[in-house]
Amino acid sequence: MPETSIRLKVCSGCKKEIPRQDCHRNRYGEYICRACQAAGFKFTWRHLLAQHFKTGFRKYVLWVAYLVLGILAVAVFFIVLDRFSSAPAPTEQQ
Secondary structure (H helix, E strand, O other): OOOOHOOOOOOOOOOOEEEHHHHEOOOOOOOHHHHHHHHHOOOOOHHHHHHHHHHHHHHHHHHHHHHHHHHEEEEHHHHHHEEEEEEEOOOOOO
8 A cells, every 4th residue: 555545535525535744634534625624615514424324323322311311201290190099990799
C-alpha cells in the first residue's frame, strides 16, 4: 500500500478522495473538504443518525422500558380494581 494513500480521506459531501491536510473532521467523525465547507456543507444525516443511535441507544431503551412498565402498572391496577369491585358469583342453594 503506497504511503500517500494512507493520508487520503473521502469527503462526506462530494465523495472524492482528498489529502488529509485539505479536510476538516467534524464532530461526527466525517471528513469534509474545503470546497464543500465553502458551499456550506456541515454533516450528513446518515452519520448524524448513526451517531445518535450509537450514543443514545441506552436512553431510548430506558424510555421504552419506562413506557412498558407504566402501561403494565395501569393494566395491573385495573385488573385488581375489577377483581375487588365485582360482586361475587351467585352460588346455588339447595
